[in-house]
Amino acid sequence: MLSASVRQFVCPTRGLSVSVARQRSEGPAGGPQARGFEEIPHTGSNGYINLFWFLKEDRFSSLHKYMEKSFNALGPIYRRLGSQESVNIMLPADIMELFQAEGLNPQRMTVQPWAAHRETRKHSKGIFLKNGAEWRADRILMNKEVMLSSAVSLFLPPLDEVARDFCQILRRRVEAEGRRSLTLDPSPDLFRFALEASCHVLYGERIGLFSPSPSLESQHFISALERMLATTTPLLYLPSKLLITLHAPLWTQHATAWDVIFSHADARIQKVYQKLQSKHRQAGSSGHSPDNQEAFSGVLEQLIEKGQLSLELIKANITELMAGAVDTTAVPLQFALFELARNPSIQEMVRRQVQSSWASAGGDPQKALQGAPLLKNTVKEILRMYPVGITVQRYPVRDIIIQNYHIPAGTLVQACLYPMGRSEDVFREAGIFKPTRWEKSEQRGFLSLAFGFGARQCVGRRIADNEMQLLLFHILLNFQLSVSSTDNIKTKYTLILQPETPPRITFTLL
Numbered sequence: 001m002l003s004a005s006v007r008q009f010v011c012p013t014r015g016l017s018v019s020v021a022r023q024r025s026e027g028p029a030g031g032p033q034a035r036g037f038e039e040i041p042h043t044g045s046n047g048y049i050n051l052f053w054f055l056k057e058d059r060f061s062s063l064h065k066y067m068e069k070s071f072n073a074l075g076p077i078y079r080r081l082g083s084q085e086s087v088n089i090m091l092p093a094d095i096m097e098l099f100q101a102e103g104l105n106p107q108r109m110t111v112q113p114w115a116a117h118r119e120t121r122k123h124s125k126g127i128f129l130k131n132g133a134e135w136r137a138d139r140i141l142m143n144k145e146v147m148l149s150s151a152v153s154l155f156l157p158p159l160d161e162v163a164r165d166f167c168q169i170l171r172r173r174v175e176a177e178g179r180r181s182l183t184l185d186p187s188p189d190l191f192r193f194a195l196e197a198s199c200h201v202l203y204g205e206r207i208g209l210f211s212p213s214p215s216l217e218s219q220h221f222i223s224a225l226e227r228m229l230a231t232t233t234p235l236l237y238l239p240s241k242l243l244i245t246l247h248a249p250l251w252t253q254h255a256t257a258w259d260v261i262f263s264h265a266d267a268r269i270q271k272v273y274q275k276l277q278s279k280h281r282q283a284g285s286s287g288h289s290p291d292n293q294e295a296f297s298g299v300l301e302q303l304i305e306k307g308q309l310s311l312e313l314i315k316a317n318i319t320e321l322m323a324g325a326v327d328t329t330a331v332p333l334q335f336a337l338f339e340l341a342r343n344p345s346i347q348e349m350v351r352r353q354v355q356s357s358w359a360s361a362g363g364d365p366q367k368a369l370q371g372a373p374l375l376k377n378t379v380k381e382i383l384r385m386y387p388v389g390i391t392v393q394r395y396p397v398r399d400i401i402i403q404n405y406h407i408p409a410g411t412l413v414q415a416c417l418y419p420m421g422r423s424e425d426v427f428r429e430a431g432i433f434k435p436t437r438w439e440k441s442e443q444r445g446f447l448s449l450a451f452g453f454g455a456r457q458c459v460g461r462r463i464a465d466n467e468m469q470l471l472l473f474h475i476l477l478n479f480q481l482s483v484s485s486t487d488n489i490k491t492k493y494t495l496i497l498q499p500e501t502p503p504r505i506t507f508t509l510l
């Protein structure tokens, strides 16, 4: 059954206010009034070979800008033609419509080179790459370890420890030679911070990346992660099967980088497994059951201890979490430092809240964050302006009507977060960094979607959100941030949205 509603759409380029009649679908969709799928405006590209299309105008690295331009030219829905055809949308009400049709086991686009690695090496896939009932079964178990609030309160102290260490080391670097301030590109340090924090939470282990001479194993691990991420993007647009058959260097580099990451996980699994065995042996000989009330010892240990997933599946999932964890938090932290630095009054406002919360939290990171909601909104605002993933994708399980177009079930539909976050129709003063906007009731609804939505939303979001907040918390307690130029940062898209050139930040001791 269809019911009609009329809404206003202000065309971003033409500034025209247009009334759009749209049908809301309450039963099987696709009523007689809905316009056909084929009528959805399209970008005109008919390149069947994505690679050439992207290389032609360097469209891949500016895909987010290209999407923004396409919406401006074509309105709030358009089709992208080509080998991977999609329907792109950007208005919150339309995105809601899409998520309502995501079904019980929501599906999004897969990262083909990662899946190809698992297939060629005969490794199991984890929740990032799995679909259907298999995905759901693993995901429910993973949620317990990283999404529930009981889990969050366990991993906040290790995240806090790493954030404090980071600031202490930075303080020492600033103070060297009697200085009070230091200007640097913090991106390599933030990458190490994210990796150290993830290892502490996932493996229950510090891997010493803040030391001037990290172990050889840690150095191999970090360069494998960097190589894996760097080789993923070009591989997305090349035929994996052909490259595998030809043993192409790009593919070999990608696969061997993954192998190092997997063997790093393997070594951790062996270590934890042996530790647990000896713990159980000791408990057996003393007649006491093993103590479950110990301090947090890492997601990996919890998973092995519970024994609900096979070791192979634990390895697959923990490795995917590790891969998901690194750049995803390090990059928004760069943007956050930059925006706080170029907006001194906002920085001061957030700092005041952080200082007063710290004064009353008695060193408890959970209380400290609870007392600084502006910091949470700072992270939310950063992810609005600079969403790590520029789209969230779904294949709706039933036909849907969006903007009065009939979209058949199974179509790849992309909710385009970057254009949405930058749209004046959706956010007033969209180009301005304004964390307080999230305090207002008008900013509720399908607006903050950087971590995705629903059952398939980012499983690492609690780790990521808290990790970023805690680092910013301690940075604001220790340093005044400034930048020499307040010009906007140019961004590029390489699987994640990042600065074209990492901004240099001045850290001045408070």
Ligand code: HEM
Residues within 6 Å of the ligand: 108, 127, 128, 129, 139, 198, 320, 321, 322, 324, 325, 326, 328, 329, 332, 383, 387, 388, 389, 391, 392, 393, 449, 450, 451, 452, 453, 454, 455, 456, 457, 458, 459, 460, 461, 463, 464, 465
């Ligand atoms: C600012 C940081 C991060 C952002 C913006 C982000 C964003 C996302 C998004 C948009 C998705 C897809 C969600 C959907 O389809 O609805 C996702 C999935 C995922 N993320 Fe994150 N992520 C971040 C950090 C992390 C971290 C720290 C981890 C690991 C600890 C992680 C692990 C994963 C995994 C494993 C999935 C797949 C989940 C599934 O399919 O069930 N992410 N992330």
